[in-house]
Amino acid sequence: MGIRAYFLGTQRWAPTNYEHVILNPVRYNWWAWFSPNPYLELLSLAIDEAGGRAFVTEYSGPSTVVNSFGIFNATWNASAFVDADPILAIDLIASQGLNTHPLIQALLLEFIPPPDGVDPQVFWNNIADYADQIDLTAWNGSEFAAAVTERIIDPGQRAIDLLAAWPTLTRLHATISPEEMTLDPMFHENPDLPPVEVSRTTTASYYCTDASFLIDVEGQDASVCAQNNIWPDFADMPAALRIERIPLTGPPQVLADNTATVLDQVAARQAEVECELLTTLPEIDPDAGKLCGCAATRGETPIAILLGMLVLGLASPLRRRR
Numbered sequence: 001m002g003i004r005a006y007f008l009g010t011q012r013w014a015p016t017n018y019e020h021v022i023l024n025p026v027r028y029n030w031w032a033w034f035s036p037n038p039y040l041e042l043l044s045l046a047i048d049e050a051g052g053r054a055f056v057t058e059y060s061g062p063s064t065v066v067n068s069f070g071i072f073n074a075t076w077n078a079s080a081f082v083d084a085d086p087i088l089a090i091d092l093i094a095s096q097g098l099n100t101h102p103l104i105q106a107l108l109l110e111f112i113p114p115p116d117g118v119d120p121q122v123f124w125n126n127i128a129d130y131a132d133q134i135d136l137t138a139w140n141g142s143e144f145a146a147a148v149t150e151r152i153i154d155p156g157q158r159a160i161d162l163l164a165a166w167p168t169l170t171r172l173h174a175t176i177s178p179e180e181m182t183l184d185p186m187f188h189e190n191p192d193l194p195p196v197e198v199s200r201t202t203t204a205s206y207y208c209t210d211a212s213f214l215i216d217v218e219g220q221d222a223s224v225c226a227q228n229n230i231w232p233d234f235a236d237m238p239a240a241l242r243i244e245r246i247p248l249t250g251p252p253q254v255l256a257d258n259t260a261t262v263l264d265q266v267a268a269r270q271a272e273v274e275c276e277l278l279t280t281l282p283e284i285d286p287d288a289g290k291l292c293g294c295a296a297t298r299g300e301t302p303i304a305i306l307l308g309m310l311v312l313g314l315a316s317p318l319r320r321r322r
Helices: 037-049 086-095 104-111 120-125 127-133 141-165 259-270
Strands: 002-009 012-015 019-023 054-062 168-175 187-190 203-206 211-217 220-226 240-245 253-257 298-300
Touching: 002 141, 002 187, 012 019, 012 054, 012 168, 019 037, 037 054, 037 168, 037 240, 086 104, 086 127, 104 120, 104 141, 120 127, 211 259, 220 259, 240 259
Parallel strands: 019 054
Antiparallel strands: 002 168, 012 187, 019 240, 054 168, 203 211, 203 298, 211 220, 240 253
16 A cells, blocks of 8 residues: 655654665666556565665655645635526536536535436536436535535645745655554654655667666666666666665664665676667668668656645546537
């Protein structure tokens, strides 16, 4: 089971009674950067190496990183729903931009439920066509307005206020098995910890069938050649680059440091394979037939750690057909 913990404050937060893990970037499958599965697998393996109770810091920095779109909008006006009927209410929801809020669908199911057998989105998007099937006993404009205020407007305003009040946001991530859930995690601020960027990057040079990745391992470059579009098998390499315990103040206390082991294994494998760097695109004669154009092209590939900090999802937009 995955656990994500978010903290607002003035400093970076850290686990108190759980270990802290730095992931080994070489164990990450950079070929599959577009999928979250390689990252989640790496995170779980690293936490297991730390005894099953540990967190990874995925981000710690300015709280302005949170996209506030959809959290709160000053144009939201709950009082407009008090005297509205269900058809007008759907129009008001769309005009106020509430139709994409993740909590609006639950309110609609409660106050404007679809008829039996009708898809909710079809019903709400074409509600005038179902005017004679609207459950008027479920609708109450005053109660709906109160619910919008309580569940959407007030919490949204509070979230914006919190983000403005606290300059630092920390996101911690852990995976844990049921048998390991015997100790509740506790957390604390540590003023001496450095920030953590929202993404991790590497530089890749691509060829016809191979790619060479230059990976930063604690400030040292590890060059990894992926032949035939296949990421090397580093199954025997530690998933945790470092396992730490973080005190209330001061730097982390290192319990295990696998940096040297990782760099040695990369160097040993690199000595057995070859990704020859081509710095120029070969000249291609258009009359000579098909030729694989190999050249060094560079680009940064981020690990898929996306921060949907407060907005966890959006309901399908409601559209009113006229």
